[in-house]
Amino acid sequence: MSIDIQQNVNLRTLNTLGLDVAAEYFVRVESVEDLRAALAFSREKRHELLVLGGGSNLVLHRYVRGLCIQIAISGYQLDGPRVSVGAGTNWHQFVLATLRDKRFGLENLSLIPGQAGAAPIQNIGAYGVELAERLVRVDAIDIETGEDISLTNSECEFGYRQSVFKTRLLDKAVITAITLDLDLSFEPELGYVGLSQYLDAQKLAISADTVSQAVCAVRLSKLPNPIVVGNVGSFFKNPVVGAEQIAGLKSDNPDMPMYRQDNGDYKLSAAFLIDLAGLKGMRVGQATVSTQHALVIQNEGGATGREVLALAGQVQKIIKSRFDIGLDIEPRVFPSRRS
Numbered sequence: 001m002s003i004d005i006q007q008n009v010n011l012r013t014l015n016t017l018g019l020d021v022a023a024e025y026f027v028r029v030e031s032v033e034d035l036r037a038a039l040a041f042s043r044e045k046r047h048e049l050l051v052l053g054g055g056s057n058l059v060l061h062r063y064v065r066g067l068c069i070q071i072a073i074s075g076y077q078l079d080g081p082r083v084s085v086g087a088g089t090n091w092h093q094f095v096l097a098t099l100r101d102k103r104f105g106l107e108n109l110s111l112i113p114g115q116a117g118a119a120p121i122q123n124i125g126a127y128g129v130e131l132a133e134r135l136v137r138v139d140a141i142d143i144e145t146g147e148d149i150s151l152t153n154s155e156c157e158f159g160y161r162q163s164v165f166k167t168r169l170l171d172k173a174v175i176t177a178i179t180l181d182l183d184l185s186f187e188p189e190l191g192y193v194g195l196s197q198y199l200d201a202q203k204l205a206i207s208a209d210t211v212s213q214a215v216c217a218v219r220l221s222k223l224p225n226p227i228v229v230g231n232v233g234s235f236f237k238n239p240v241v242g243a244e245q246i247a248g249l250k251s252d253n254p255d256m257p258m259y260r261q262d263n264g265d266y267k268l269s270a271a272f273l274i275d276l277a278g279l280k281g282m283r284v285g286q287a288t289v290s291t292q293h294a295l296v297i298q299n300e301g302g303a304t305g306r307e308v309l310a311l312a313g314q315v316q317k318i319i320k321s322r323f324d325i326g327l328d329i330e331p332r333v334f335p336s337r338r339s
């Protein structure tokens with residue numbers, strides 16, 4: 001085993017916002033053994049450590065002083081309804097593989113960019129389905145000690161776009177594989193209007209394959225493609241507010257979408273709020289609020305991470321003063337701004 005640690009590597013093509021940031025050291029690891037060796041190198045140097053998947057949920061706002069480890073650990077194993085997948089596997093290719101193997105439950109999560117290993121970090125979700133509904137185990141390595149760790153679903157402390165990997169285990173564990181419990185028969189989840197409307201309009205019989213195709217088609221029609229223009233998908237989480245705030249919002253804006261949660265709170269559409277505030281097209285330097293989808297901040301070419309974050313800060317300020325609603329940033333800002 002030998003790892004190839006390179007120096008001063010530009011990460012522009014390895015993050016979907018296309019931010020022009022370099023890492024002092026860079027290594028791509030294809031096995032758990034290589035990952036252990038890379039972590040040992042990082043511990044020895046006592047440097048910053050950036051664990052990189054597909055770079056689709058990351059805002060890099062300055063030079064990475066230390067080691068960037070790109071995860072390329074692959075592998076796919078079936079055991080009845082259970083499927084284990086290496087952290088470096090492309091998420092969408094993995095979803096397609098489960099469908100070919102007649103394992104169901106991930107259709108609505110088709111075409112989410114990034115890798116399987118990053119999926120638990122924010123408990124990826126789309127069209128009414130979240131990873132947490134399927135995940136049974138996360139295998140990882142403790143960054144400090146180099147020891148193997150394994151987490152059950154409840155130990156991941158999943159929430160809406162949230163997990164223990166964003167809190168207690170932030171920068172403390174590298175995920176090497178995940179195991180999911182899928183279904184052997186297909187049950188559609190068509191609660192999101194856009195999805196059922198597409199299937200109806202196309203006159204498609206409902207199957208796992210057509211739902212996956214519909215998700216892909218709707219996503220491609222609504223979201224700016226990061227291959228064409230740099231972005232990280234939704235820049236803000238949808239805010240959840242108490243029932244007491246709802247009446248005022250609804251009387252001022254009768255069309256405002258509101259989704260009741262199990263605890264009586266309401267989830268609002270951050271995109272709707274940003275659009276209503278007239279912020280589509282707003283710009284700081286080369287970073288803009290997408291005119292195609294208000295929840296997306298995009299790099300028009302040559303934007304810096306600082307411009308992206310300054311624009312996000314202005315959006316947060318305006319939404320707070322106009323609606324008294326706080327918007328939380330969804331992607332990982334690296335390095336964390338307190339450091």
Ligand code: FAD
Nearest residue numbers: 053054055056057114115117118124125126175232233332
């Ligand atoms: P990265 O961006 O590389 O990393 C994100 C964070 O996870 C970083 O903190 C990184 O250090 C950490 N990380 C990555 N891999 C590991 C690992 N193996 N071990 C430990 N830490 C790790 N998200 C959704 O939830 N739903 C969507 O529908 C959705 N749609 C999107 C659409 C577009 C066009 C884009 C650009 C993004 C979208 N996203 C969506 C966000 C993003 O794709 C997901 O969050 C995805 O899981 C990120 O994976 P990644 O491999 O690119 O992670």
Ligand code: NAP
Nearest residue numbers: 125126127128191192193194222223232233234238259269
């Ligand atoms: P949409 O269908 O236009 O809906 C707007 C928002 O309303 C969504 O964000 C969604 O919340 C919420 N919503 C819609 N129907 C709902 C229902 N029946 N019950 C509860 N909430 C409902 O959204 P979109 O922008 O085209 O995105 C479609 C799906 O893909 C969403 O689930 C979205 O989260 C996901 N997506 C995520 C990212 C990302 O980067 N995180 C990027 C693109 C798309 P939720 O977001 O909570 O589902």
